[in-house]
Amino acid sequence: xxxxxxxxxxxxxxxxxxxxxxxxxxxxxxxxxxxxxxxxxxxxxxxxxxxxxxxxxxxxxxxxxxxxxxxxxxxxxxxxxxxxxxxxxxxxxxxxxxxxxxxxxxxxxxxxxxxxxxxxxxxxxxxxxxxxxxxxxxxxxxxxxxxxxxxxxxxxxxxxxxxxxxxxxxxxxxxxxxxxxxxxxxxxxxxxxxxxxxxxxxxxxxxxxxxxxxxxxxxxxxxxxxxxxxxxxxxxxxxxxxxxxxxxxxxxxxxxxxxxxxxxxxxxxxxxxxxxxxxxxxxxxxxxxxxxxxxxxxxxxxxxxxxxxxxxxxxxxxxxxxxxxxxxxxxxxxxxx
Ligand SMILES: [Zn+2]
Numbered sequence: 001x002x003x004x005x006x007x008x009x010x011x012x013x014x015x016x017x018x019x020x021x022x023x024x025x026x027x028x029x030x031x032x033x034x035x036x037x038x039x040x041x042x043x044x045x046x047x048x049x050x051x052x053x054x055x056x057x058x059x060x061x062x063x064x065x066x067x068x069x070x071x072x073x074x075x076x077x078x079x080x081x082x083x084x085x086x087x088x089x090x091x092x093x094x095x096x097x098x099x100x101x102x103x104x105x106x107x108x109x110x111x112x113x114x115x116x117x118x119x120x121x122x123x124x125x126x127x128x129x130x131x132x133x134x135x136x137x138x139x140x141x142x143x144x145x146x147x148x149x150x151x152x153x154x155x156x157x158x159x160x161x162x163x164x165x166x167x168x169x170x171x172x173x174x175x176x177x178x179x180x181x182x183x184x185x186x187x188x189x190x191x192x193x194x195x196x197x198x199x200x201x202x203x204x205x206x207x208x209x210x211x212x213x214x215x216x217x218x219x220x221x222x223x224x225x226x227x228x229x230x231x232x233x234x235x236x237x238x239x240x241x242x243x244x245x246x247x248x249x250x251x252x253x254x255x256x257x258x259x260x261x262x263x264x265x266x267x268x269x270x271x272x273x274x275x276x277x278x279x280x281x282x283x284x285x286x287x288x289x290x291x292x293x294x295x296x297x298x299x300x301x302x303x304x305x306x307x308x309x310x311x312x313x314x315x316x317x318x319x320x321x322x323x324x325x326x327x328x329x330x331x332x333x334x335x336x337x
Pocket of ligand 1: 189190191200201202203204205207209210
């Protein structure tokens with residue numbers, strides 16, 4: 001997920017925004033957005049146009065107990081409550097690292113072991129004075145952001161992917177965010193694209209994530225003989241640099257990841273007729289090193305007539321995608337879907 005928020009957004013208080021007058025408390029007013037990940041907890045007040053009116057951020061005390069982690073969330077919310085826009089905010093949206101269970105209002109983020117089936121929705125509802133709280137997974141949140149303000153804007157049927165340390169995603173169908181019953185629909189990372197492939201952390205085999213996620217891509221490059229530079233960086237970012245310089249093993253590692261992504265995207269297009277796939281996350285930041293082979297490979301897999309017009313584009317909402325997506329999810333719920 002996009003995790004590197006701007007350093008200026010860190011610090012103890014909500015950063016005041018330069019908007020002259022509080023908005024009226026109405027459906028067009030601001031919402032409270034929370035973006036919860038394994039390294040940081042970001043919060044914002046987001047208005048109906050997607051402007052961030054106030055923001056706050058804390059490191060995630062990821063190794064601490066459940067209440068300590070919640071305490072960091074409460075600090076973020078307290079800082080936002082100091083904003084003159086707080087009283088007008090009538091709903092809360094949360095995008096969280098998964099797994100989430102939106103039906104039960106619980107989260108169990110892989111990188112926050114203190115939270116297992118943690119009742120985040122109820123606890124945040126209490127902290128925020130009984131405001132309604134909408135929970136979605138971070139892939140769905142990014143999708144909501146891209147549909148509202150980013151590269152999927154205006155598309156009634158879209159798939160959005162986050163290709164980073166894992167591969168997540170989400171769907172827009174018939175013009176609406178489609179989170180599914182538990183907030184996890186569109187989780188393209190665990191579509192199997194290699195039936196006899198390597199075992200995946202999810203218990204499956206040959207998943208898109210097992211091939212295309214940054215750490216797996218980099219490990220494959222190492223296994224095939226790529227070696228890092230003097231700085232010893234063996235991340236996918238370093239492999240991308242080598243690929244740009246023409247290192248054949250690095251190029252092949254990105255082509256392999258691109259084929260896995262293309263197969264997953266094509267399967268999705270054949271299944272539910274999306275006409276655009278938006279790809280964000282750290283691995284997607286490699287740019288043409290990923291997108292060029294991805295577009296080529298789509299031609300091999302998206303073969304049916306109705307899927308041939310499928311386009312693949314980079315995500316556009318940047319480091320605030322999680323916050324904007326959480327806000328969009330809160331608004332979608334408030335608007336009845
Ligand atoms: Zn898997």
